[in-house]
Amino acid sequence: MTAQITPGDERILRNRVSLRMTISNSLTMAYRNLLLIRRTPQQLFDVTLQPILFTVMFTFLFGGAISGSVQGYLPIIIPGILAQTALTACITTGVQLREDMDKGVFYRFKSMPIARIAPLTGPLLADILRYSIATALTFVMGYLLGFRWASLGGAVLGGLLVVFAAWCISWIFALLGVVAPTSQVAQGISSAILFPLTFLSGAFVPTNTLPGWLQDFVNVNPLTYIVSAVRQLFNQGAIGTDFWLSIAGSVAVVAVFVPLTLMAYMRKA
Amino acid sequence: MEQRRALAIEARGLVKVFGTNRAVDGVDLAVPVGRIYALLGPNGAGKTTIINMLTTLLKPDGGSAQVFHHDVLRETQVVRQLISVTGQSAAVDEKLSGHENLTVFAMLLGFGRAEANRRATELLDEFGLTEAANLTLEKYSGGMRRRLDLACSMIVQAPLIFLDEPTTGLDPRTRLQMWDIIRRLVSTGSTIVLTTQYLDEADQLADRVAVIDHGKIVAEDTPRNLKAAIGRVTLRMQLANERDVGEAARITEQVLDTRASVPEPQQVTAPLTNSEKVTDLLIALREANIRLASVSMQEPTLDEAFLALTGGTKPTEGTVRR
Numbered sequence: 019m020t021a022q023i024t025p026g027d028e029r030i031l032r033n034r035v036s037l038r039m040t041i042s043n044s045l046t047m048a049y050r051n052l053l054l055i056r057r058t059p060q061q062l063f064d065v066t067l068q069p070i071l072f073t074v075m076f077t078f079l080f081g082g083a084i085s086g087s088v089q090g091y092l093p094i095i096i097p098g099i100l101a102q103t104a105l106t107a108c109i110t111t112g113v114q115l116r117e118d119m120d121k122g123v124f125y126r127f128k129s130m131p132i133a134r135i136a137p138l139t140g141p142l143l144a145d146i147l148r149y150s151i152a153t154a155l156t157f158v159m160g161y162l163l164g165f166r167w168a169s170l171g172g173a174v175l176g177g178l179l180v181v182f183a184a185w186c187i188s189w190i191f192a193l194l195g196v197v198a199p200t201s202q203v204a205q206g207i208s209s210a211i212l213f214p215l216t217f218l219s220g221a222f223v224p225t226n227t228l229p230g231w232l233q234d235f236v237n238v239n240p241l242t243y244i245v246s247a248v249r250q251l252f253n254q255g256a257i258g259t260d261f262w263l264s265i266a267g268s269v270a271v272v273a274v275f276v277p278l279t280l281m282a283y284m285r286k287a
Numbered sequence: 288m289e290q291r292r293a294l295a296i297e298a299r300g301l302v303k304v305f306g307t308n309r310a311v312d313g314v315d316l317a318v319p320v321g322r323i324y325a326l327l328g329p330n331g332a333g334k335t336t337i338i339n340m341l342t343t344l345l346k347p348d349g350g351s352a353q354v355f356h357h358d359v360l361r362e363t364q365v366v367r368q369l370i371s372v373t374g375q376s377a378a379v380d381e382k383l384s385g386h387e388n389l390t391v392f393a394m395l396l397g398f399g400r401a402e403a404n405r406r407a408t409e410l411l412d413e414f415g416l417t418e419a420a421n422l423t424l425e426k427y428s429g430g431m432r433r434r435l436d437l438a439c440s441m442i443v444q445a446p447l448i449f450l451d452e453p454t455t456g457l458d459p460r461t462r463l464q465m466w467d468i469i470r471r472l473v474s475t476g477s478t479i480v481l482t483t484q485y486l487d488e489a490d491q492l493a494d495r496v497a498v499i500d501h502g503k504i505v506a507e508d509t510p511r512n513l514k515a516a517i518g519r520v521t522l523r524m525q526l527a528n529e530r531d532v533g534e535a536a537r538i539t540e541q542v543l544d545t546r547a548s549v550p551e552p553q554q555v556t557a558p559l560t561n562s563e564k565v566t567d568l569l570i571a572l573r574e575a576n577i578r579l580a581s582v583s584m585q586e587p588t589l590d591e592a593f594l595a596l597t598g599g600t601k602p603t604e605g606t607v608r609r
Contacts, residue, residue, distance in 0.1 A: 023476040025320065026355035026446030027293060031365045039397075046394040050380070053391070057382050057423060126378035126439065129342050131367040132395050 040133035047140020052147065064110055065152040069103045073159035076222065084223055092165040096156065097176070097248035098221030101241055103152040104184035105216055109208040111145045111188045112195030116204045119196070119286070138196075138283050142188060149184040153177045172255035176248040179264060183244050186268035189275035196282045221245050240267045293320045295355060295447050295478040296341060302349030303336050303502075310336045312502035313350070318480060318495075323473055325489040326482040328499035329593075334482040335375065337499070338449050341480070342372045354447060371445035375452050377436040379424055385411060385435050386420040393442045410438040430461050437468070448472060450481040454488060466492060486592055490514065498596055506596040517558055517595045520584045522565060526553045527578035535577050542568045546595065558595050559584065 035043075055061050077095055081088035118124065118141065127137045157177065167173040191208050198204035218232065219241040225233055236242050244267075247260035296318035303311040311333045318324040326334045339345035341352055343363045351358065357365045372378075379388050389407035390400075398406060411420045414434045424432060433456070440448070450469070454462045469492060473479055483489055489496045490510045498506040498513070506513060522543075526535055535555045539547040543564055547557040559565065562584075572579065 021475065023444050023446060025476060026295060026369050026478070027320070029355075029369065029446070031357075031368045033362045033364045035364060042397075043395055046391060049394070050383075050391045053387050054380070054382055057384075121381070122374075122376050122378045123380045124378075125344070125374055125376075126372070126392070127395075128344055129367060129370070129372040130392070130395060131364060136395070 035133045040136065040139075043133040043136035044139040044143060047136045048143035049140075051141045051144030055144070055147070061110075061114075062148065062151060065103065065107050065148045066155060068106060069099065069152050069155040070159055072103065073099050073156055073163065077163055080222065089164055092160060092163060093249065093253045094224070095222065096160040096165050097245050097252055099160075100153060100156045100177075100180050100248060101183075101219075101221055101245050102216045103156055104149050104180050105187060105212060105241070107145070107148045107152050108184055108188040108191045109205070109212055110148070111142060112191030112193075112198075112208055113201050113204045115141055115192055115195035116198055116201040120201075134284060135280055138192065138279065142185070142192060145188060146181060146185055149181045153180050167252045167255070169255035172251040175257070176251035179244065179248060179251070179261065183264055183268045186272045187240075189272060189279055193275055193279040193282060196279055196286060215239060215241055219245060240264070240271075243267060294318060294353075295320045296324075296352065296480065297356075298341065298350065298352035300350035301337065301340055301347050301352060303333075303340060303345065304348050309502050311340070311347075314499075314502070314504055316341075316352075316497065316504075318478060320478050321473065321476065322494040323469065323479045323481065323492050325493035325496045326480065326499055327484070327486065327489045327496050328482075329484060332499045333502040334499055335451055336502075338372070338451050338480070338482060342370055342449055343367055344372075369445060370447045370449060371440040371443075372449045373437055373440045373451065373453060375455065377424075377432045379432065379436055379439060381424045384421045384423050385416050385427070385438075388424070388435065389439060389442065392439050396443055398442075406442060410441060414438045430457060433457065434461075437465075444472065444475065444477060446476070447478045447480070450479065452482050452484065455484070486517075487586060498593070500593055505593070513592075513596070515560070517592045520559050520562070520586060521556050522559045522568075523554065523556045523583045523585060524572075525580040525582075526555065527580045529553050531577045534575060535572060538571050538575055538577070539568060542571050553580070 073096070076099060077088055077091060080095070081091035085091035085094060115138070118137075124137065154177070157173070167176075190211075191204075194207055195201075195204045198207065219236055219239045221241060225236050225242070228236060243260045244264045247258065247264045250256050250258045250260060294317055296316055298314060298316040301311050301314040301316075302309065314333075314337055316337075326337060328334050336345065340347045341354065341359060343359050343366055346360065351360070353359065354366045355369055357369070359366050380391070383391070386407050389410055390403045393403035393406045394400065408417075408420070411417050414437065416431060416435060416438070419427060419431060424435065427435065437453070453469070454465050457465060466488075469479055469481070481492070493510055496506075496508065496510055496513055497504045506516070508516075522539075524535065524539075526532055529552050532549055532553060532555060536547045536549055539555055539557050543557050543559065545557055545560070547555055549555055565582075565584075569579075569582070
């Protein structure tokens with residue numbers, strides 16, 4: 019360290035962060051989150067235990083009552099569990115973001131010449147891994163219990179749809195994480211949203227058994243569309259209207275919640 | 288000559304209010320390029336808040352500041368490219384290893400994966416952390432964590448480096464190492480702004496010192512001039528009888544031609560610029576029949592320094608007032 023550095027007032031610098039740098043910073047942040055997961059694999063409990071536990075539990079609990087048999091219930095429940103576990107994984111995204119933002123390391127991120135949104139986009143990118151684990155494990159459990167899909171292509175596309183939709187929806191929980199004063203508050207509010215959203219949908223029961231007013235709610239619940247799109251893909255190997263509605267809905271969530279989250283985050287950061 | 292030197296920081300009338308507390312209350316700063324500038328003050332004086340505003344972490348409620356002539360509010364991204372900040376608490380990932388921390392920060396600064404790895408290894412070596420490279424920070428001691436924190440700020444040597452209480456909590460040996468690092472950074476072209484609660488640290492390192500109290504700069508000068516105002520050492524006299532304290536303080540002020548304080552009921556202290564005058568004082572006290580239990584001389588505490596610098600605007604209990 020004997021060489022002289024370039025003096026501060028002789029440097030030519032830009033006040034804008036380029037798109038390339040934003041992407042590069044986000045990828046580095048995602049890498050950081052993967053390192054964190056590797057150091058504390060307990061973080062993956064929710065996306066490993068829940069798919070295993072819920073698949074077995076719900077299938078045997080409701081199978082006989084709803085579909086007459088466990089085998090008959092599997093085509094209904096597996097897409098349901100898939101969407102539910104992915105959505106639960108979204109909650110953790112928001113909660114962990116809140117915890118992360120309270121740590122000392124964020125102090126450094128804020129003073130570094132990096133894209134302001136990278137500490138936000140990085141973790142959300144890394145969480146794709148979590149949704150993928152949840153999805154894959156549900157598949158495996160379903161297969162072990164005797165679930166068979168119509169075509170492999172349909173099954174894979176269904177899995178991808180769930181991961182994509184989960185990533186889009188995770189921005190809602192990211193916003194909650196950013197605005198919540200503590201991670202406990204983020205956890206509480208997220209759960210309060212999650213439970214009605216998953217159970218009051220077509221995820222576990224055929225919707226025609228519900229009272230009219232509840233059907234109205236279920237029919238506007240985006241999860242209903244995702245679940246039935248996945249069912250069509252799994253059971254018929256077909257892409258239906260619900261598939262496109264799910265994609266459109268997910269994109270709409272991103273279009274609304276990404277700017278909202280960024281605005282809230284920038285104000286706090 | 289000092290005036291014509293280019294400035295690394297120029298701040299005018301900086302204000303930050305938290306609720307009803309004016310944490311920073313109209314601070315002007317002019318930090319010359321290539322120098323070490325110290326912000327000296329007790330806990331809660333507003334030092335960290337000033338740093339946070341200069342480093343774009345906090346928006347000022349009033350005033351303006353430029354870093355190498357770039358406005359901290361309008362050109363935040365440019366300013367961030369010119370500075371590095373090391374805060375009081377380590378800004379590192381507790382759950383990651385030292386090597387992983389450095390690699391991630393280097394990659395964020397634009398290093399490729401291999402380059403970042405190499406730089407991480409280099410810095411770990413330089414800061415004596417090679418053996419702890421792959422331990423997570425939870426297993427680091429406080430001193431190790433601070434060194435890693437500093438290493439993270441040195442991935443790229445910035446033209447302007449902020450160090451918020453860089454030696455607080457360090458053992459004497461590590462403290463000296465830190466001083467060496469700071470001097471080396473300046474010798475290679477960086478400007479340093481550091482905060483400290485220690486008078487001797489500001490004295491040892493800084494070219495200029497701003498003394499901060501209650502969000503205001505109460506004195507700003509070279510350490511040499513400040514010391515002249517404070518007195519090099521403090522004379523501390525323990526009296527045998529409490530009733531003599533007023534008279535003893537009066538005589539002390541008269542003989543030493545300075546301000547005396549009474550920090551404890553039986554104690555009189557005063558800054559000392561000329562040690563030879565102690566003899567005169569002791570004789571004067573004996574003539575007045577005031578008996579002493581003990582006499583000692585010590586480096587002035589920050590409180591005494593404030594008293595001397597502010598001319599008593601910060602009254603402490605037992606201060607003698609004229």
